[in-house]
Amino acid sequence: MIDEKADAAVKRREVLTEYESFIGRKVFFISSFILLTIILCGISISLGPLKFTVLEVYATILDRFFPNFFDVPELAPIVVWNIRLTRVIMGVLAGIGLAVAGAEMQGILRNPLASPFTLGVSAGAGLGAALAIIAGVGVGSGGLLLVGNAFIFSLIPSFVIIGLTRFKRATPETMILAGIAMTYIFSAVSSLLHYFSDAEALKDVVVWLMGDLGKATWSDLYTVTVVLIICIPLLMWKSWDLNVMGSGDEAAKSLGINVEQTRIVVMMITSLMTAVIICYTGMIGFIGLVAPHITRICIGGDNRFVIPAAGLFGAAFLVAADIIAREAMAPVIIPVGIVTSCVGGPMFLYLITRKKKEYW
Amino acid sequence: MDVEFGYASTPILQGVHLELAKSEVLSIVGPNGAGKSTLIRCINRILNPQKGSILLDGSDIIHLTRMELARQLGYIPQSDHQSFPATVFDVVLMGRRPHIGWRSGQNDKEKVLDVLQMLNIENLAMRDINEISGGQQQKVLIARALAQEPDVLLLDEPTSNLDIRHQLEVMDAIRTLIAEKNISAIMAIHDLNLGSRYSDRMVMLNKGVIAAAGSPFSVLTQDNIKRVYGVEAMVKDEDGFPYVVPKSPIKNNGGAISF
Structure with missing residues (x-):
């Protein structure tokens, strides 16, 4: 009897240590992604017509906060602070936002194929922005016109999909099909706009659609940062509910989750994030789809860790893609959206062919 | 409780009235489509009854939030797919959700270990839920419901996907836990014999109406089975439990079976 008790206690401790080391692995992963992102940012800033070393880049940045502490090369402050840093920070923010949005959408819809792009949210935002650029009509005025329009239009597919899940018992397949159908509708309307627009506006829209980090200004960065700082903690706070919803609506309800409400709130928050990012960067594909999957392969499906880890992976991925975009055909800079799709597509194909488990 | 429920215009449950005592196991039996699962889901407010009320310790569950309800009712679905x-x-840890906010503490991990040990599945702790067998999954779902620390367990066909050994293991586990923790259970079950062996009282539903209720012996009679299931059966006394041996379907029996 005593033996049995002691045995049970030993086993208990074993399970607990195993679980804790499992958590530790995830924390390690997240920390290494942070490090990776910082290194990639340094490399990205150091490259360009005027070359610096990575250490010089960090010195230039830290010099602002601790003056006279570092040796800073001439011209570096201007090049780094005024030109290259905005681009890299936008890359980090957009990567985080799009990847988190993808992870959240996959969670609430229990669908591994969900992402801002496959659900038509990006296409909606694109149409809203095109309306603002070409026709100058929409919700809000001035700079807000673009964001407001993109947000409102990005909500349309979100609500169609929520409606489907609610009233029609939509399966994961129908949700994606609905998203694809809406993507077609939105791009048809966008094409119509392009067709009737003058050459100047047309070029603006087409370039905008390609996705580029270069047009970010410091004030754009403030807007995106504020939105992410509000949205991501809210989503993190819901991450356990998201885990519970992974067992299905009925089980989640029986565990006290208000499933419908959570779905609507999360969908709105992610649409806002996507819309704001797309407004300043244009269409950048595949991050929202690929980042959460790679993250889950590495650290499992617990959303409390998947969300920050996917965000960081997205940031590292986008900054790396931007390095390729700038260096591959230098001095010509390719729009980063083209690179993410070119790299992300094959990567995703590889992932689905090598997956062993029934989920992704 | 006293429940009516229907999907759209088709009534599924009509005037179902049940009461459940402390540490009692109540089985709900009946043919396919009789409303067993619907009843369980109404009790849990996964579905909302159109009429009637469900009282928990005298207070109507309509007035409870989902979280409050989840602290009192633990639901065990037929199967789980993450x-x-x-x-x-992590799946069992989800059962702690009704008790805490977004962070789990040491205390919750201890509770998870408690239930895992109670069900003797602590060696599965780090396995992936979708990679273990159906019987093991069923035990994990029971563990999750127990981690909720509920007063009542609701089980929807707990044995339908299991082989006979796992059926017995799971049912034994449920019965032991109910006695140990002094909680009650309502269980929708297809297998009449398993139901009769493991429950104190039975309710037989037919097309949303209670056809018979009471002790297993008073419910599982040749007459009731003929009337509700449309099956000619023999009822034996096996170790003090009624044992149903189905013989043959009755032709043209009130639509229960149609050829």
């Missing part, structure tokens, strides 16, 4: 990878430990 859409994304999840370890058994």
Whole structure:
């Protein structure tokens, strides 16, 4: 009897240590992604017509906060602070936002194929922005016109999909099909706009659609940062509910989750994030789809860790893609959206062919 | 409780009235489509009854929030499919959700270990839920419901996907836990014999109406089975439990069976 008790206690401790080391692995992963992102940012800033070393880049940045502490090369402050840093920070923010949005959408819809792009949210935002650029009509005025329009239009597919899940018992397949159908509708309307627009506006829209980090200004960065700082903690706070919803609506309800409400709130928050990012960067594909999957392969499906880890992976991925975009055909800079799709597509194909488990 | 429920215009349950005592196991039996699962889901407010009320310790569950309800009712679905990878430990930890906010503490991990040990599945803790067998999954779902620390367990066909050994193991586990923790259970079950062996009282539903209720012996009679299931059967006394041996379907029996 005593033996049995002691045995049970030993086993208990074993399970607990195993679980804790499992958590530790995830924390390690997240920390290494942070490090990776910082290194990639340094490399990205150091490259360009005027070359610096990575250490010089960090010195230039830290010099602002601790003056006279570092040796800073001439011209570096201007090049780094005024030109290259905005681009890299936008890359980090957009990567985080799009990847988190993808992870959240996959969670609430229990669908591994969900992402801002496959659900038509990006296409909606694109149409809203095109309306603002070409026709100058929409919700809000001035700079807000673009964001407001993109947000409102990005909500349309979100609500169609929520409606489907609610009233029609939509399966994961129908949700994606609905998203694809809406993507077609939105791009048809966008094409119509392009067709009737003058050459100047047309070029603006087409370039905008390609996705580029270069047009970010410091004030754009403030807007995106504020939105992410509000949205991501809210989503993190819901991450356990998201885990519970992974067992299905009925089980989640029986565990006290208000499933419908959570779905609507999360969908709105992610649409806002996507819309704001797309407004300043244009269409950048595949991050929202690929980042959460790679993250889950590495650290499992617990959303409390998947969300920050996917965000960081997205940031590292986008900054790396931007390095390729700038260096591959230098001095010509390719729009980063083209690179993410070119790299992300094959990567995703590889992932689905090598997956062993029934989920992704 | 006293419940009516229908999907759209088709009534599924009509005037179902049940009471459940402390540490009692109540089985709900009946043919396919009789409303067993619907009743369980109404009790849990996964579905909302159109009429009637469900009282928990005298207070109507309509006035409770989902969280409050989840602290009192533990629901064990027929099977589980996690859409994304999840370890058994994490799945059981979800049962703590009604009791805490977004962070789990040491105390919750201890509670998870308690239930895992109670069900003797602590060696599965780090396995992925979708990679273990049906019987093991069923035990994990029971563990999750127990981690909720509920007063009543609701089980929807707990044995329908299991082989006979796992059926017995799971039912034994449920019975032991109910006695140990002094809680009650309502269980929808297809297998009449398993139901009769493991429950104190039975309710037989037919097309949303209670056809018979009471002790297993008073419910599982040749007459009731003929009337409700449309099956000619023999009822034996096996170790003090009624044992139903189905013989043959009755032709043209009130639509229960149609050829």
